[in-house]
Amino acid sequence: MNCRHCHHELTHTFVDLGSCPPSNAYLDEKSLYGPETWYPLKVLLCDKCWLVQTQDIVHADAMFSADYAYLSSYSSTMLRHAEDYVSHVSARFGLGPTSRVIEVASNDGYLLQYVQQRGIPCLGIEPTHVAANISRGKGIEVIEEFFGASLANELSARGLQADLMAGNNVLAHVPDINDFVKGFAILLKPNGVVTFEFPHLMNLIRNKLFDMIYHEHFSYLSLHAVQSVFRSNGLEVFDVEEVSTHGGSLRVYGQRSDVMHHPITTNVASFLSREKDAGMLDTAVYLGFHKELQKIKDDLLMFLIEQKRSGKNVVAYGAAAKGNTLLNFAGVRRDYLAYVVDRNPEKAGKFMPGNHIPIVDEENIRNSRPEYVLILPWNLKSEIMQQLDYIRDWGGKFMVAIPRLESLSFRELGQRTEQDAAIF
Ligand SMILES: [Zn+2]
Structure with missing residues (x-):
């Protein structure tokens, strides 16, 4: 294969995660009894322009399901980020009623709503029908292409x-x-x-x-x-x-x-x-990157096996692409992770691609009182810990697996967030 950008021949593998289904191919109960298509997930390095890129897949167009369920507005972190962005760029570039802002991949209008609030004309471009329609409900013009x-x-x-x-x-x-x-x-x-x-x-x-x-x-x-x-x-x-x-x-x-x-x-x-x-x-x-991943996989599996043997329940939060990559690469199935909770009602009742772990609503955590909640979208860990703060009532703990397996406390989280801010 040649580089998608500079067409130089690609000879280096950055990471090989084996095979898995597309990360957004959630299954309903009926489709659990049918075949599921898995694709290789291999990432290559171009040593001329340094673009790291997935290997081309045969029949890639069949890979993307139409009911793409990711909606940015479900995350309050993303909303706050979008609002800050709009405020920053409007001031820096003097945007006003005679300007025009175009957002490509405008999703559900999570960002353009703040542009609109400032009276700046805007236009969204978003190929996903569900997301485009939600934006239109906010009065934002969207081109669905x-x-x-x-x-x-x-x-x-x-x-x-x-x-x-x-x-x-x-x-x-x-x-x-x-x-x-x-x-x-x-x-x-x-x-x-x-x-x-x-x-x-x-x-x-x-x-x-x-x-x-x-x-x-x-x-x-x-x-x-x-x-x-x-x-x-x-x-x-x-x-x-x-x-x-x-x-x-x-x-x-x-x-x-x-x-x-x-x-x-x-x-x-x-x-x-x-x-x-x-x-x-x-x-x-x-x-040198690939060998680091094996340790993350081993640590997660050992933790899940230990909890299972000692009769403790582990559940996960966040049925999104990040979680699918981790769970499918590590080979985790529902015998180790009872369910994944997600805030998006469109996902509840479905099953994770590949590992078939059920996706349920948050009420299940309150009812089953698990000992551990594994946070899959580590980038939203602070928000999720605040949302699920009540698990502390029964001694529940939060875990993340990346960059290393660890339990999170609110005190540690505060420190870590400061460290993260320093690193990033
Ligand atoms: Zn290149």
Whole structure:
């Protein structure tokens, strides 16, 4: 296979997680009795542009189910982050009633609702029907299509060019990253700004966040790789900053390279050199990653076996992609984990892909009083611990498996959050 961005031949494997079903292919009770399709989950490294990317899969189009259930507004952390983002960029770039903001992958309007509240005209682009419809219910105009150069040309011809285009947590999800980024350059006004937020590959490696790897994430991005993709497609990075989402993300600011309106900040060179110092321009860091994962798997399995033998109950919280990668890689089934709780009512009553652990509502925790709740979306652990604070009434404990298996207390969490903020 050749690199999706620079077409260089890919000869290095970054991580091989075996096979698993697509992470959002939740099953209903009836489909438990039918066949389930598993796909290889292997991630390769390009040693020319440093784009880390999933291996191409035959029949990939059949992989994505239409009833994609992830809705950003279910997380109060994501909502607060979106509100802060809108406040920050509106002030920095002087956005107002004569500007236009376009968000690509606008989901359920979790972000554009704050743009709208400020009286700034906005437009969402979101291919998922359920999410697009929820946004429309908030009065946000949404185009229900996949984004790329072709849609950008069409919208541009209709005079819909943007002062600000946002693409948060979407750059990793697109198979044709060149065409996607080119679309932003086409749809941007000459002095306009694009921002992308994506989990930073440097943190993924450093903190062993391998559960962020799943089929729907085609790319794992460093600033070096993003700069290369931008440059080939009409954009130039002019600023970059760290944000705390998904274990440490980068927010990259780009502009049209034919205009270069915004001065390039010193942050760009500084982040590039931090990546270089962390070994991100050397294959050794990437190739040493896989052996770290085996320890996480072993520790989790040993913990679950010990609890089972001593008659204690372990349940999990957060039926999302991260949990599916971890549980399927570790080979955990419902004999070790009775159920997974999720706040999204559309998931309750379904089953996790691959491991078939039932997804239930939170009432089950109150009723069955488990000794341990394993938090799968570690990026939302603080929010989840507050929400489930009552498990302390019966001596219940919170656990996470990544970056290492450990029990969390509120006191420790406070300290760790401060540490995380320092690291990220
Ligand atoms: Zn490449």
